[in-house]
Amino acid sequence: MPRVLRADCHADTALWLLEQPSLVELSGSHQDYRRISEYLDLAFLAIFLDEAEYEHELPRLFARLLLMLKADIAAHADLVEPLLWREQLEQSGADLPKLLLLGAEGASCLGADCQHLETYFQAGLRFIGLTWNYANAYAGGCGGAGGLTEAGRRLVDLCNAKGLLLDGAHLNEASFWDLAELRQYPFIVSHTCCAALQPHRRNLDDSQMLALAELDGVMGITFVPDFLGAAGDLRRLCEHIEYAVALIGSCHVALGSDFDGCEPHAELSGVQTLPRVYTELCRRGMNAADVDNVMGNSVVRLLARVLPSRARLD
């Protein structure tokens, strides 16, 4: 049995560590280690700290949270383990711990010019969003102006060399196209929807989706009601997934729930609802291979290409 069948590309669950000693069992959250281990094989956990709120404190606070998260995961090694090397994706077996990919939502935690990247990489960081909604030292967010900066280009090169996945969610159009036009790096847009169905500054238009697919990247369709539009329910989620699959192919489409970062529709109110997405896509007529790509295979293929090899380091 392959190790990863079901994956989710974005959640803010890690922030519960600011209030709770562990993520193993949380009440009031959309997921925790126990529920992840039941319903997912791979979950992205992003550390989001508001750049405007924390400013210069941000790298220090980020480092503390990353170490807390790492220690918490290590303390629950029967359930979960950090995904660090592409070789882990090749392991198979039903009893293996579920994989967590740790990352940053916004690159300000790195300092102004990637100073802390190596430290965080050693600590297990494996994906990084260039910015959140604001412009920072690296890129322009969807709430601001400006494209990729010089430091942003250096960050892309460093991530490319080290095997860190870049996340283009939250970028403004100029930064998205700067990143895409480097044409060297398959990246992810971890939580977004299709602008053709719901115009929104956080959604990708057709040309962006096609460019992402051409680079062999992946878009994670998110459960955020405002991005989905209409009722923001399971049916609407499936409409976005079907639109994306028809335009760019299922191997470039995944799920990026934004659990614990948004208030999803009651039909999608936590990781335990993911089997419904699977069932509903099948019921609506999507073929099994496409459904499997969306539910996990697309992400595995991307990570198998981008993540560092343990063998390379030995």
Ligand SMILES: [Zn+2]
């Ligand atoms: Zn976000």
